[in-house]
Amino acid sequence: PLFYISASCIRMDMMMNLAITASLVLFFLVYDNKIKKTPVTISMIYIFIGLGIYMKGPAGIIIPLLVIISFLAVEKNLKYLKEINFAGGMGIVVLMMVLWLFPVWTAGGSEYINMLLVKETVGRSINAVEHKRPFFYYLTLLLPILFQWFLIMTGTCIYFWKKKRMLSKLEKFMLIWFLGTLIFFSIVSSKLWIYLLPMAFPMAVLMGIYLDDGENKPTKYRAVSR
Numbered sequence: 001p002l003f004y005i006s007a008s009c010i011r012m013d014m015m016m017n018l019a020i021t022a023s024l025v026l027f028f029l030v031y032d033n034k035i036k037k038t039p040v041t042i043s044m045i046y047i048f049i050g051l052g053i054y055m056k057g058p059a060g061i062i063i064p065l066l067v068i069i070s071f072l073a074v075e076k077n078l079k080y081l082k083e084i085n086f087a088g089g090m091g092i093v094v095l096m097m098v099l100w101l102f103p104v105w106t107a108g109g110s111e112y113i114n115m116l117l118v119k120e121t122v123g124r125s126i127n128a129v130e131h132k133r134p135f136f137y138y139l140t141l142l143l144p145i146l147f148q149w150f151l152i153m154t155g156t157c158i159y160f161w162k163k164k165r166m167l168s169k170l171e172k173f174m175l176i177w178f179l180g181t182l183i184f185f186s187i188v189s190s191k192l193w194i195y196l197l198p199m200a201f202p203m204a205v206l207m208g209i210y211l212d213d214g215e216n217k218p219t220k221y222r223a224v225s226r
Contacts (some may be wrong), residue, residue, distance in 0.1 A: 002145040002193070003200050012055045017197040019052035023064045025201075028173050030084065037083070046089035050096035059184075061093065063198055066184060067177045074172055137191050139180060145193050146203075153203060156210040171209060177202035 006014055027045050029035045045064075052060025072078045105113050143150050160167065160175060167175070181199040185191065 002196060006194055006197055013194045013197050016052050016056035016060050019048045019055055019060055019198075020063050020198045021201050023048035023102065024067055024173075024177060027064075027068055027084070027171070031080065032169060042084050042089065043092060045084065046092040047096070049089075050093045053093070053097065054100060059195070059198075061185060063181055066180045067173075070180055071173050071176045074176065075169070090179060095150065095164065135186050138186055138208075139191075141193050141196075148206065149203070152207050152211070156203070156207050159210050160206065170204070174202040174205045178206065 023045050026035075026041065026048065030041055030045070031036050035041060048063050049064050052064070054060070069078070069081075072080050101113065104116070142153075146153060160171060162172075178199045180204075182198065185195045188195075
């Protein structure tokens with residue numbers, strides 16, 4: 001339901017999810033040497049982040065940066081930020097924001113900018129008037145919105161928890177992506193089920209790894225994977 005219902009609606013959340021997914025997948029492919037690290041590929045990571053902000057606001061930048069920095073911290077490789085020109089990349093994002101906000105300011109004035117950036121962005125994050133929910137709200141939604149995935153997802157989480165000392169780079173990255181998204185949106189005051197879209201891709205990848213591994217495990221794993 002999380003993905004199928006969202007795909008049938010004209011909502012900007014789907015476009016933001018596309019931008020977030022594109023930026024994070026591209027980052028990992030560069031990091032894992034699956035594609036060449038060139039000025040173009042590195043720039044595209046940040047351009048997708050900027051497009052995510054265009055689509056839905058701060059979540060378009062917070063989730064990618066949270067996942068990338070957390071992953072590099074776990075990998076003890078924060079110096080890699082220099083290799084992907086982090087400062088220059090943030091310059092690209094800032095430039096994209098200026099190209100958007102300056103025309104908005106000239107058309108709507110300071111009052112509209114204040115409403116857009118302070119009331120609708122900061123206000124909804126810290127003390128929302130609408131859709132305000134408790135921290136644990138999304139945990140109560142996981143069963144209905146991930147209906148056909150839920151049991152396998154639970155098995156996947158247990159499997160990777162037991163395997164935590166032997167995780168591959170891909171598994172670490174996808175776990176951080178999934179958990180980072182869930183925790184971030186749990187902290188934000190305003191909550192809607194559709195906000196969890198960015199965690200669909202990493203969980204699908206993790207479940208695929210789990211089910212594939214299950215075929216080579218003892219019967220109890222193989223039965224679940226089938």
